[in-house]
Amino acid sequence: MIDQDVIERTLGTALRTGADFAEIYAEDKRNTSVGLDDGRVEQVTSGRDRGAGIRVIKGETTGFAHTSDLSETGLAAAASAAAEAASRGGGGVRTVALTPAERRAVNEVQQYPETIGKTAKVELLQRIDAAARAAGTEIVQVSAGYADSRKRVLVANSDGLLAVDDIARILARVNVVASGDTGMQTGYQSMGRTIGWEVFDPASELFVDVEELARDAARQALVKLTARPAPSGSMPVVIKNGSGAVLFHEACGHGLEADHIQKGASVYAGKVGELVASPLVTLVDDGTMAGEWGTLAIDDEGHPTQRNVLIQDGVLTDYMWDHIRARKEGRGPSGNGRRQSYMHLPMVRMTNTIVLDGHDEPDDIVANTERGVYVAELGGGSVNTASGDFVFGMREAYLIEDGRITEPLREGNLIGNGPQVLRDIDMLGNDFMMGNPGTCGKDGQGVPVGDGQPTLRVKQMTIGGTAS
Numbered sequence: 001m002i003d004q005d006v007i008e009r010t011l012g013t014a015l016r017t018g019a020d021f022a023e024i025y026a027e028d029k030r031n032t033s034v035g036l037d038d039g040r041v042e043q044v045t046s047g048r049d050r051g052a053g054i055r056v057i058k059g060e061t062t063g064f065a066h067t068s069d070l071s072e073t074g075l076a077a078a079a080s081a082a083a084e085a086a087s088r089g090g091g092g093v094r095t096v097a098l099t100p101a102e103r104r105a106v107n108e109v110q111q112y113p114e115t116i117g118k119t120a121k122v123e124l125l126q127r128i129d130a131a132a133r134a135a136g137t138e139i140v141q142v143s144a145g146y147a148d149s150r151k152r153v154l155v156a157n158s159d160g161l162l163a164v165d166d167i168a169r170i171l172a173r174v175n176v177v178a179s180g181d182t183g184m185q186t187g188y189q190s191m192g193r194t195i196g197w198e199v200f201d202p203a204s205e206l207f208v209d210v211e212e213l214a215r216d217a218a219r220q221a222l223v224k225l226t227a228r229p230a231p232s233g234s235m236p237v238v239i240k241n242g243s244g245a246v247l248f249h250e251a252c253g254h255g256l257e258a259d260h261i262q263k264g265a266s267v268y269a270g271k272v273g274e275l276v277a278s279p280l281v282t283l284v285d286d287g288t289m290a291g292e293w294g295t296l297a298i299d300d301e302g303h304p305t306q307r308n309v310l311i312q313d314g315v316l317t318d319y320m321w322d323h324i325r326a327r328k329e330g331r332g333p334s335g336n337g338r339r340q341s342y343m344h345l346p347m348v349r350m351t352n353t354i355v356l357d358g359h360d361e362p363d364d365i366v367a368n369t370e371r372g373v374y375v376a377e378l379g380g381g382s383v384n385t386a387s388g389d390f391v392f393g394m395r396e397a398y399l400i401e402d403g404r405i406t407e408p409l410r411e412g413n414l415i416g417n418g419p420q421v422l423r424d425i426d427m428l429g430n431d432f433m434m435g436n437p438g439t440c441g442k443d444g445q446g447v448p449v450g451d452g453q454p455t456l457r458v459k460q461m462t463i464g465g466t467a468s
């Protein structure tokens with residue numbers, strides 16, 4: 001993307017005012033999206049965005065400038081601006097000799113999405129549409145979306161780091177509306193992978209069957225046509241594998257980000273080594289999982305992503321770090337420095353946040369629950385990331401009576417506190433599964449994240465239902 005000698009000279013310019021640290025993050029991103037609404041192609045868009053962000057740190061001051069001009073002149077202008085912003089004095093010349101890191105491929109991409117024609121992408125959505133409609137005559141509305149991107153990234157800094165990556169991402173989603181006695185009911189499913197178009201090839205190891213996805217969204221909507229309003233009260237809640245880990249991302253994970261810790265905006269501050277969860281729980285942030293939505297070879301500060309154990313057997317072991325905070329603490333980075341684009345500064349972010357398997361059979365978890373709620377899919381919610389207090393909707397839920405899943409429920413909320421939920425997990429399944437792809441929106445910057453968890457039981461949670 002940029003010649004090494006140009007990068008070295010640009011870093012030299014960035015360091016001219018005597019900075020402690022300078023960094024170039026450059027990217028070249030192409031993306032396509034297609035929407036299908038009630039069988040009509042609503043929009044096809046594609047774009048290309050390229051540019052570089054230059055960060056200069058002196059003492060406690062950070063200067064940042066970005067440019068869409070990747071020529072040496074453009075980079076030099078941004079470097080000077082960032083250096084100027086970081087410092088008013090200093091001086092002297094520092095040169096940087098870069099050591100290119102070998103590219104680490106966590107996902108071997110076979111078919112980059114930009115090599116696939118628009119027609120194939122529309123056809124994919126038409127298959128989704130047809131599969132959802134075939135699920136029943138009550139299906140009255142289907143909308144499907146597809147998006148892909150390819151991003152080439154280069155990161156270099158004054159420590160001599162030079163790393164590159166080449167990332168392909170594919171996302172598909174389907175919304176279904178069914179109409180019946182209980183009015184209109186909705187279903188939703190989505191898939192997202194950090195991999196190429198081969199994800200739709202049944203022979204591929206990471207194959208996703210989009211028609212199955214569509215049928216599942218339709219099934220959700222149809223089930224709710226016969227659902228009764230959820231009860232209210234405090235009761236055991238069983239969360240199906242892969243369907244509720246967004247709760248742990250939002251209501252626990254953010255509290256384990258080192259920037260929140262340092263600001264004192266987390267219940268987990270100062271608690272390393274303490275029991276903060278049920279001893280059944282091991283919580284991991286893993287950026288290396290093959291093909292997953294939150295997976296990256298390197299983070300947006302150029303450091304290899306890792307499998308970071310945050311909570312081990314209930315004990316808080318570590319936080320997530322970006323480079324600058326890790327450096328200040330005299331420790332290695334954890335590969336969690338991420339940014340939305342070259343126009344943004346990096347900060348501490350999650351990748352794939354997962355609760356590891358326990359030993360219980362999922363069927364036994366339900367069989368051991370006399371009365372409670374079975375959440376088959378969490379919906380959207382709102383979360384206070386500092387306290388971990390949350391309210392999540394339940395997209396698909398059932399009553400558990402005498403150890404069996406019985407009637408479907410609708411219009412219920414799950415109300416609780418993330419750290420408390422971690423302590424109250426009293427059964428943990430052995431059926432780990434990843435959930436739907438997500439976009440984490442910390443401080444207005446969106447980045448792709450994944451989550452996953454086995455079937456688990458929380459001994460007590462508040463259900464906010466509408467049943468009288």
Ligand SMILES: [Zn+2]
Pocket residue numbers: 249250254439440441442
């Ligand atoms: Zn988030």
